[in-house]
Amino acid sequence: MSGKCVAVLGGQWGDEGKGKLVDLLAVDADLVCRCQGGNNAGHTVVVGSVSYDFHLLPSGIINEKCISVMGNGMVIHLRGLFEEIEKNEKKGLKGWQEGLKISSRAHIVFDFHQQIDALIEEEKGKDKLGTTKKGIGPTYTAKSSRTGLRICDLFSDPQILTQKLQSLISGYQKRFPTLVVNVEEELRKCQEYAGRIRPLVTDTVLLVNKAITDGKKVVIEGANAAMLDIDFGTYPYVTSSNCTIGVVCTGLGIPPCRIGDVYGVFKAYTTRVGDGAFPTEQKNEIGDQLQKIGREFGVTTGRKRRCGWFDVMVANYSNLVNGFTSIALTKLDVLDTFQEIMIGVSYKLNGEKLDSMPAEQSQLHQVEVEYITLPGWKISIAGIRKFSELPLNAQTYVRKIQELINIPIKWIGTGPSRDDMIHISDEI
Numbered sequence: 001m002s003g004k005c006v007a008v009l010g011g012q013w014g015d016e017g018k019g020k021l022v023d024l025l026a027v028d029a030d031l032v033c034r035c036q037g038g039n040n041a042g043h044t045v046v047v048g049s050v051s052y053d054f055h056l057l058p059s060g061i062i063n064e065k066c067i068s069v070m071g072n073g074m075v076i077h078l079r080g081l082f083e084e085i086e087k088n089e090k091k092g093l094k095g096w097q098e099g100l101k102i103s104s105r106a107h108i109v110f111d112f113h114q115q116i117d118a119l120i121e122e123e124k125g126k127d128k129l130g131t132t133k134k135g136i137g138p139t140y141t142a143k144s145s146r147t148g149l150r151i152c153d154l155f156s157d158p159q160i161l162t163q164k165l166q167s168l169i170s171g172y173q174k175r176f177p178t179l180v181v182n183v184e185e186e187l188r189k190c191q192e193y194a195g196r197i198r199p200l201v202t203d204t205v206l207l208v209n210k211a212i213t214d215g216k217k218v219v220i221e222g223a224n225a226a227m228l229d230i231d232f233g234t235y236p237y238v239t240s241s242n243c244t245i246g247v248v249c250t251g252l253g254i255p256p257c258r259i260g261d262v263y264g265v266f267k268a269y270t271t272r273v274g275d276g277a278f279p280t281e282q283k284n285e286i287g288d289q290l291q292k293i294g295r296e297f298g299v300t301t302g303r304k305r306r307c308g309w310f311d312v313m314v315a316n317y318s319n320l321v322n323g324f325t326s327i328a329l330t331k332l333d334v335l336d337t338f339q340e341i342m343i344g345v346s347y348k349l350n351g352e353k354l355d356s357m358p359a360e361q362s363q364l365h366q367v368e369v370e371y372i373t374l375p376g377w378k379i380s381i382a383g384i385r386k387f388s389e390l391p392l393n394a395q396t397y398v399r400k401i402q403e404l405i406n407i408p409i410k411w412i413g414t415g416p417s418r419d420d421m422i423h424i425s426d427e428i
Helices: 019-024 077-091 113-125 138-142 151-155 158-175 181-201 205-214 246-250 286-292 312-322 363-367 394-403
Strands: 005-010 033-034 043-047 052-054 067-070 075-077 102-103 107-109 218-221 259-267 271-272 306-308 326-330 340-347 368-375 409-413 421-425
Touching: 005 019, 005 067, 019 033, 019 043, 019 259, 019 326, 019 409, 019 421, 033 077, 033 205, 033 312, 052 077, 067 205, 075 077, 075 138, 077 107, 077 181, 102 181, 107 138, 107 151, 113 138, 151 158, 151 181, 151 286, 158 181, 205 218, 246 421, 259 312, 286 306, 312 340, 326 394, 340 394, 394 409
Parallel strands: 005 218, 005 259, 033 067, 033 218, 067 102, 075 107, 259 326, 326 409
Antiparallel strands: 043 052, 271 306, 340 368, 409 421
């Protein structure tokens, strides 16, 4: 990792277990950096008997020796940030005051952004996107229209801050006449949060690049995943930011030449939250079983995740965009009880085999998935630490996925704890 950073990115529709891999890498990392998204993301890290839920905080925050960076590409709900800190402090989080660094260029999510998020969803009626209603979309929209407020604005001249905030709110009220915002109260909260956040704010572009130059170990933690990317995902059922490899550069100010290994994270099956096409979804007992055994509930929303088989088309497309050097295959243990396990290997549309991922939702809804079937192993693999100790059918399943996606599998998850991970140093 010397002279280069490593990136950890989701390869499916999110919830793949990125936080767990980042937590493992953070053990000997100097910096762990979030580069995009807000508290619409949800990463769970289990340490011993304690389960930490992170939405804004980088997963490396558990390591007191590590600097945790919230980059310029993030959108930050300040009340949510401090509530998250307090919640995790009660579980044992400590030392964050020294280790947390926040970009002065990151945009602020206000409470009224969350109100607007709900109003926009309501407008769409039956065509709603199923957003988390965390205000992420409206905040990124304000950023793109150059009307948003950034962390650095909290420390600007009070008159300038007031003018910017009033202008932002009045623009929203023209579109949504029912929107009521107490400007004075918002300004008061800005003052309060400015005092609390000031010691944490810095130029993270300089901080991260200097660390890489100095040979420090820098880990980039992506949020969401490739199929939720606003450009490359299943649009419009996507998030409001890029969450593929390019955002490592734009969300932190890192040149491409400073990116080393890019680790993709995939579940051994597939899940997604909310609406949108999902070709390998199992709307049957299999999907229910995956959901129940895998405890598939969204960390952020609590919604049930839709479940289905591993999708090679999604994995190959994600790799095409991201250029993974190796991957982590998580939650293999969820498949322990299945007699047979299927893998979606290709799509057909109107009888023709597709060689690329359709851009149109209507086409993706219509594709016919071609599957291969492998025998299950029908025995618990919970806590296994060596690949050679996995049942032969489990080894065959992992090898088949590696063969189909042509990316080395470096880690295999066999349970929820940070220790439940097989690290593969040689070819399997």
